[in-house]
Each structure stands twice: as structure tokens, then as C-alpha cells.
Amino acid sequence: MAQLTPLGAGLTPGNNPHIIRPLSAPPSSVSAASSSSSVSDPTLPKFKVESATVTQLNVEGSKLTATWDFTLLAANPSRKLEPYYSRVQAGVRYQDGCRDVYTLVKNPFPSFVLSRRNQTRVSLRLGVWRQPGRQVAQGISGERKSELVSFGFRLLAKVWFEYSRILPAERGWMLVSCDRVDFDFSGKNGTGEMTSRSGQCDVDYYPILPLGSTYQ
Template sequence: MTDQSRPATGYPAPPQNGYPPPPQSNYYYPNYNAPQPYYPSQPRATFFRRFFAALIAVFIIFGVILLIVWLVLRPRIPSFTVDSVTLSSLNTSTSPSQISGTWSFHFSVANPNHKLHVYYDEIEARLFYRNSLVSQNQLPPFDQGTKNVTTMDAQLVASSAYLELDLVNKLKDDRSRGSVKFDVQVLALVRFKAGGWRARRRFLRVFCDDLSVAFSSNSTKGNLSGGPRRCSVDI
């Protein structure tokens, strides 16, 4: 006798709740990334980003302003020319090793700028023989207008100044050949000004090298030979 409570084999099982089961889907779901949790930006990181952005903007604006000023003013470095040199009372000794003399220099200083005035606040002149300092002196300050040429005189005196014995002998040899070469440096603190605009003070360096002073035989006086000499200028 057949048991009615057991399902017949070979047939699908009857639904448990009276409804047929849902159909199985063959659709493949790819890997699904769940949304990441939202973390608000840190206040400190935001501050630094804004700070650096503002700093870069300030540098850009400052650079543009400098470029505009340069294009408008077109600043140029002054030029220096040695017009004449007079050496008097040159005397050397080997015991002790000393040098004495008076050097008088006459310079022409030109301001080539059309819109900039130049102010020379502090000026110092130095005299060298073969890279050895012989004398130095402070010069009076002055100022220049635009497109102006100003004369500047410098007198350098050596009174029994020490000079190495080897250099004293070389100076004597040069003098016996008829000429001695000296170097002059001019150091100055300068300012450029145009109307209400003023630039910060700058250090101006002038190099006048190989100034040949010619002597006649057995004379203690000499003068610049070869005509005026243009100096190199750095700022």
C-alpha cells in the first residue's frame, strides 16, 4: 500500500507555502565594490593648500610688477673711464721694504639711464700693484641726473707703506723699463631713483686694471700712457 505522505519520486517537490519557487537567474554579477565611506577633509591640510596657493600667487604678482618696472625704466649700469693718472714723488726702498708716492686719478662717470637718477652714498678707491694693496681713500659722495656725465677725482697717497721686497724689486725693474702698471678699484654703495620709486642700495664695483704709468729716465713723476681707459663695472 502506497504512503500518501511521501512525495512521489521523479517529480519536483511540491511548494511548501502553496506558491511555486522563484525561477533561478543565470545572470552573472561582477565584483561589486561597495562605496567607500566619506571622510571630510582635514582643516589643517586645507589651510596649507590655501596658504601655498596664496604664496605662489604673491610671487607671480611680484614678478609681474618687477617685469613691468624693468620694461618702463630700463635700468642700466653707470660707466667709468679713467681719463688721466698723474704719479708724483714715487720712491721705493728695500731696507725697510717700502713705497711712497701720490697718485691722482681723474674719472668720467656716465649715467646712461633716461629715467633713473643715481646716488653714490659711500665711495672708496683702492690702489694695487700686482694684486698687493698700496693705498686706499674715501671719496666724497655725489649724485647724477639722467643722461649725465660727472667728473670724479681721487687722490691716493702712500707714505712709507709696506710692500713686499719681491714686489719692490719688480716695481724697480718695471720703472727702469719706462712704465709701471697699477690697478685701481672703486667700491660704492649706490641708489637708483625715478620719481617716487626707489630701489634698495646696491654695491657697485669698478675695476680699472693695467693702468700703465710712463716715466722718463730717472724721473719720480709719471703719467697715464695710451689714453683714457674704460673700466669694467659690476653691480
């Protein structure tokens, strides 16, 4: 199991680890692409939520408080590509992705490298950044009473794919979407634990095209 390795100076763009804004969509200057047409190797890294908890979940009227702890298992099956991640952002969603529960990374996550044919774990702690409104808060409260609350999780990061020390790296944004993460609140300690049947994630890659080029 590889350990998370901070990026070396000069290898990739600098990363400000202090996330002070909620998760945003990839910039409008990039173009969406499928994995088979975005990079030479069609095998993109795989992500899944390995474990997750929700603590201190409380709703009073329209006010929501909660802390989410997520551990993602990231695997790189490629023999060619070595992705370097920076500018990590994360967000929690509710109600089948229709609304965001805006969050920030309480424990900022640094840049990291996912080595070829290897895997590593990414741990993030999130908390409520902006109140989502009464409708969302009351919906969460109703599910909490039934002892099962479903959230979605997204992670966005800038990524460089390095092929070798000779060939230029390909740049882009990677969006990891885990649309359903179910939390069981049936325990006596009030903590929501992720159920074993949830936590699958999809990965989308958005290449940053050279100035003046046309994506095919």
C-alpha cells in the first residue's frame, strides 16, 4: 500500500491546502471528455467510499450542524499514467443531487500522487459551511428519525497525468461523484455509519485544452 506523498517542488502546480469555498464545477474553460478520448490510456483511476461517518448531526428549525468523515480508496490500475492531484475540494449533497449541503474541508488535504499500479486512501473531514435552508434541513431531520439518511459526496481536484520525464504532462480536472452514501443511525451513540451497500463512485475527467485548440 502506497503512502500519500506530497508533491515535490517543480513537478506540479502549487496547491493552497486551505479550502475556503464550497465545491464548484470545473471552470468553463475546460471541456468534458470521456475517459477513452481524454488521455492516451483509457484506464482512469478508480475511487470508492471505503468508510464514512456522520457525527453531531442536529437540526433546529432551518439550522443544520454536522461533521462528515470520509475515507476514499483511490486505485490506479494504469501502467502508463501517474496522476498528481492538487486544489482538492469536496462537497456533500442531499436529495438525490438536487441540492448542495455546502461544506468545506475542515482538515485540509494536501496535494498527492497516485502511483502507477497502486492505491492509497484519502481522508477528508467536512462540516456545514452555509445553511442549506429549511426544506433541506427538515428533509434530513425526517430521514434521521427513520434512522437512515442518504447523502451524496463529490470531490474535485486539478490533476496532471505524467507519462514520463520526457513527454509533457496532460492537465485537467477530475470530478469524483459518489451519488449515494447511506448512513445508519440505529446505534445508541448517535453516530451515522455508512452502510455496506453504498459508496460507489463515478469518475469524470475534464481536460484543459491548449489555447486555440479544438476538442475532437
